[in-house]
Amino acid sequence: xxxxxxxxxxxxxxxxxxxxxxxxxxxxxxxxxxxxxxxxxxxxxxxxxxxxxxxxxxxxxxxxxxxxxxxxxxxxxxxxxxxxxxxxxxxxxxxxxxxxxxxxxxxxxxxxxxxxxxxxxxxxxxxxxxxxxxxxxxxxxxxxxxxxxxxxxxxxxxxxxxxxxxxxxxxxxxxxxxxxxxxxxxxxxxxxxxxxxxxxxxxxxxxxxxxxxxxxxxxxxxxxxxxxxxxxxxxxxxxxxxxxxxxxxxxxxxxxxxxxxxxxxxxxxxxxxxxxxxxxxxxxxxxxxxxxxxxxxxxxxxxxxxxxxxxxxxxxxxxxxxxxxxxxxxxxxxxxxxxxxxxxxxxxxxxxx
Amino acid sequence: xxxxxxxxxxxxxxxxxxxxxxxxxxxxxxxxxxxxxxxxxxxxxxxxxxxxxxxxxxxxxxxxxxxxxxxxxxxxxxxxxxxxxxxxxxxxxxxxxxxxxxxxxxxxxxxxxxxxxxxxxxxxxxxxxxxxxxxxxxxxxxxxxxxxxxxxxxxxxxxxxxxxxxxxxxxxxxxxxxxxxxxxxxxxxxxxxxxxxxxxxxxxxxxxxxxxxxxxxxxxxxxxxxxxxxxxxxxxxxxxxxxxxxxxxxxxxxxxxxxxxxxxxxxxxxxxxxxxxxxxxxxxxxxxx
Numbered sequence: 275x276x277x278x279x280x281x282x283x284x285x286x287x288x289x290x291x292x293x294x295x296x297x298x299x300x301x302x303x304x305x306x307x308x309x310x311x312x313x314x315x316x317x318x319x320x321x322x323x324x325x326x327x328x329x330x331x332x333x334x335x336x337x338x339x340x341x342x343x344x345x346x347x348x349x350x351x352x353x354x355x356x357x358x359x360x361x362x363x364x365x366x367x368x369x370x371x372x373x374x375x376x377x378x379x380x381x382x383x384x385x386x387x388x389x390x391x392x393x394x395x396x397x398x399x400x401x402x403x404x405x406x407x408x409x410x411x412x413x414x415x416x417x418x419x420x421x422x423x424x425x426x427x428x429x430x431x432x433x434x435x436x437x438x439x440x441x442x443x444x445x446x447x448x449x450x451x452x453x454x455x456x457x458x459x460x461x462x463x464x465x466x467x468x469x470x471x472x473x474x475x476x477x478x479x480x481x482x483x484x485x486x487x488x489x490x491x492x493x494x495x496x497x498x499x500x501x502x503x504x505x506x507x508x509x510x511x512x513x514x515x516x517x518x519x520x521x522x523x524x525x526x527x528x529x530x531x532x533x534x535x536x537x538x539x540x541x542x543x544x545x546x547x548x549x550x551x552x553x554x555x556x557x558x559x560x561x562x563x564x565x566x567x568x569x570x571x572x573x574x575x576x577x578x579x580x581x582x583x584x585x586x587x588x589x590x591x592x593x594x595x596x597x598x599x600x601x602x603x604x605x606x607x608x609x610x611x612x613x614x615x616x617x618x619x620x621x622x623x624x625x626x627x
Numbered sequence: 628x629x630x631x632x633x634x635x636x637x638x639x640x641x642x643x644x645x646x647x648x649x650x651x652x653x654x655x656x657x658x659x660x661x662x663x664x665x666x667x668x669x670x671x672x673x674x675x676x677x678x679x680x681x682x683x684x685x686x687x688x689x690x691x692x693x694x695x696x697x698x699x700x701x702x703x704x705x706x707x708x709x710x711x712x713x714x715x716x717x718x719x720x721x722x723x724x725x726x727x728x729x730x731x732x733x734x735x736x737x738x739x740x741x742x743x744x745x746x747x748x749x750x751x752x753x754x755x756x757x758x759x760x761x762x763x764x765x766x767x768x769x770x771x772x773x774x775x776x777x778x779x780x781x782x783x784x785x786x787x788x789x790x791x792x793x794x795x796x797x798x799x800x801x802x803x804x805x806x807x808x809x810x811x812x813x814x815x816x817x818x819x820x821x822x823x824x825x826x827x828x829x830x831x832x833x834x835x836x837x838x839x840x841x842x843x844x845x846x847x848x849x850x851x852x853x854x855x856x857x858x859x860x861x862x863x864x865x866x867x868x869x870x871x872x873x874x875x876x877x878x879x880x881x882x883x884x885x886x887x888x889x890x891x892x893x894x895x896x897x898x899x900x901x902x903x904x905x906x907x908x909x910x911x912x913x914x915x916x
Contacts, residue, residue: 333719335726376897383901388718392662392851393900399848400893407886526844530730537723571734577727581720582713 284462287545288455295451299444307447309559312515314450317551318457319508320535324547326501327536329465331477332494333387336394337505337532339376339401342523344369344506345428345513346405346420352429354416357437362510369506370499377498381491395529402524425520428513450511454548457504461544464500473497527570534573537580540587549589629758634881636757640766641877643773645869647832648846649853650776650861651825656854657861658797658817661711661721665729666850667843668736669822673699673829674838675736681748687834688751695830696823703822707815715814729843736840743839750834769831776824781862784916793817794916797859849889852896858906863915867907872896 299307323337348365352358376397380390409422418426431446433439441449464470476483476490484490513519522528531554539550554573561569584591652666663669673695680690706728714721750765784790795803796813804810836842853872857864872892880888903910 335722379897379901383904385900385904388660388662388722389855389900389904391719391722392664392855393897395664396848396851397893397897399844400889403845403848403889404886526841526847527730530726533723533726568734568737570730571738574727574730574732574734577730578710578724581724581727582710585720 284459288459291451291455291458295448295455298451299447304443308443308515311443311447311450312512313552313555314447314454315508315511315515316531316535316555317548318450318454318511319505319532320539320547320551321454321457321461321544322501322504322508323532323536324539324541324544325461325464325504326498328541328543328547329470329477330473330494330497330501331387331480332498332501333391334394334498334501335391335533336396336398336529337501338524338529339394339398340369340373340502340505341509341512341528341532342398342401342405342519342521343372344509345519345523346426346509347506348510348513349426349428349519350415350418350420353418353426358429358431359434359437362431362507365510366503366506369509370503373502373505374495374499377495377502381494381498384491395526398524398529399526402521402526405521405524423521425518425522428517428519430517431514446511446514450515453507453511457507458544458548461504465544469493469496530573530577534577534580537577537587540589540591543587543589543593546587546589550587629760632757633760633762636762636767637881638874638877640770641880642869642873643770644832645849645853645873645876646773646777646865647769647828649850649857649865649869650780651821651823651828652850653854653857653861653865654780654824655818655821657859657864658793658821659715659814660718660859661725662851662854663821664722664726664847665706665732666825667845667847668729668732669699669703669825669843670829670832670846671736671838671840671843672702672732673826673831674833674836674842675740676826677830677833678748678838687748691830691833692827696827699826699829700819700823703825704815704819706822707818711818712811712814733840733843740840742841747837748834765834772831776827777862777866781916784861789816849892852893856896856899856906858903858908860908860912860915863912864906864908867912868896871899871907 298310302310319337319341322340323334326332326334326337344365347368348358348361351361351364355361376394379385380393385393405420406423408420409424411419413420413422420426431441431449433441465474472483472488472493475486476488476493480490509519509523512523535550535554536547537550538554539546539548554576557572558569561567561572580587586594648670651669652663655661655663655666676695676698677687677690680694681687685694710724710728711721714724750763752764752768754761755764755767756762782790784794792803792808792813795806796808796810800810803813832846836845849872853865853868856872857866857868872895875895876888876892879891899907908915
């Protein structure tokens with residue numbers, strides 16, 4: 275995609291997002307709005323993995339770790355502080371800090387990507403086992419009982435600075451949707467900045483990037499921590515949407531779900547994972563109303579089919595298809611630019627136009 | 628004195644347990660450099676095979692030692708032929724596809740047998756007495772099985788023709804295939820054997836843990852971390868990593884309870900990987916199996 279067209283797409287996405295932000299609470303029922311808040315939290319989580327995996331090439335199978343840590347940190351901090359103003363900040367910082375610590379061991383140990391995926395997944399599963407066992411009264415952080423299998427009730431968000439002014443579910447929707455829009459455009463800005471271009475360079479060829487003189491390990495560490503922070507923010511929204519945080523945020527099913535959103539939506543785009551998360555959220559909600567087909571089965575089949583048949587994901591495949599159709603008509607005008615852009619990467623595409 | 632014997636037994640069992648649940652994964656990883664994310668579900672299928680066939684009247688020993696590895700081994704070969712072989716050389720896609728398979732298997736078993744615990748079976752060996760302490764006889768039996776399994780694997784790799792081919796493929800798949808070894812068939816057999824060992828482990832553990840469609844998740848965290856810490860040498864890696872991690876886990880669990888034990892295992896493994904990113908056997912025991 276060239277920059278001019280990408281910009282017009284971004285404007286379109288911004289307009290659609292803004293309309294949705296303002297319009298949805300006017301049109302939809304309260305129950306749908308509360309559900310939507312959870313879906314938006316999932317979309318933000320998908321965005322965080324889309325950034326880390328799609329642009330940094332970091333194969334993180336346990337993005338649920340940072341999501342869960344964010345959710346738990348938010349609840350624990352909110353209970354201890356007696357208000358959520360700082361709890362949100364604490365949650366994001368704790369999630370980012372944990373990602374940074376874990377990232378230090380992995381990136382500075384130069385763990386390869388397959389190992390990295392399995393290690394991050396293992397960390398998430400161990401958190402799941404750990405939090406499930408915290409049911410006794412002795413397991414508490416400050417005033418907050420961790421509650422083991424049953425989890426903790428999440429205090430609702432309040433207006434920053436005034437703990438008694440608690441937001442209504444519609445207001446939480448506005449906050450969530452605004453957070454998603456800000457997160458999305460923040461990520462777009464990040465991947466277009468110098469930092470983001472270096473990240474992509476590392477994804478494409480780590481050795482080359484290192485020989486040019488970039489500190490690959492630090493670069494990955496920072497990107498991973500940013501992704502962890504965004505996932506933590508998603509955890510805060512999730513805690514608000516559901517009203518409760520349980521150890522299930524860390525489980526294998528959730529970890530798989532995040533990967534599937536990104537695979538289905540498309541790696542290397544930012545809007546793809548978001549659309550994937552929304553689409554699958556509604557698919558699963560509609561499946562939840564019947565019992566004959568198991569969710570795991572459906573997700574598993576989707577994952578296998580996409581890996582084997584649509585490895586790029588939906589959004590990049592659609593863009594490719596679009597390019598091929600448009601390319602035939604507008605080839606003379608765009609020929610030079612396309613060739614320059616694609617030149618080094620794939621030789622066979624340059625003589626296609 | 629009796630306390631120390633009982634404690635030592637617990638530690639050895641902790642180690643043997645790790646070896647048992649990791650060996651099938653290590654075989655596939657060592658040969659093909661593929662982490663099979665459906666490993667937990669292979670264990671789960673082994674467990675279901677035992678529970679179902681025992682309830683149908685099959686002798687429990689027959690079900691555990693023969694039926695479980697056989698059934699899961701056949702499933703493994705089918706999976707390799709239908710799915711994995713299209714993905715060789717695409718490491719990440721292999722991981723993702725086996726993850727999809729894991730979800731499919733959980734879904735299928737839930738659909739067929741329901742999400743609840745299937746009728747459980749009790750361990751066929753009772754408790755034994757060590758001085759003032761009682762210990763589980765079945766755990767002793769599992770330690771024995773693990774030792775026999777490790778020795779068998781060693782002999783098979785070291786002294787048989789198939790083992791020779793396997794080692795050759797492991798060291799250099801291209802050269803092996805240039806010398807006339809069908810690597811594709813070797814991989815299919817490896818995947819089958821790895822699955823069979825996982826099935827055996829799942830079957831043996833079924834009387835202790837019971838079976839659930841989602842039981843795989845409780846094993847895989849430990850199995851993954853053991854295999855990755857061990858590195859690519861199948862036996863030396865699994866044994867050394869299991870000894871270290873299982874030892875840490877058992878000792879910490881004895882002192883503080885099982886919650887901290889598992890966290891300790893993870894922390895040790897992550898620090899270990901910072902020091903030896905390719906696993907223990909990339910640094911120590913380099914020429915071992």
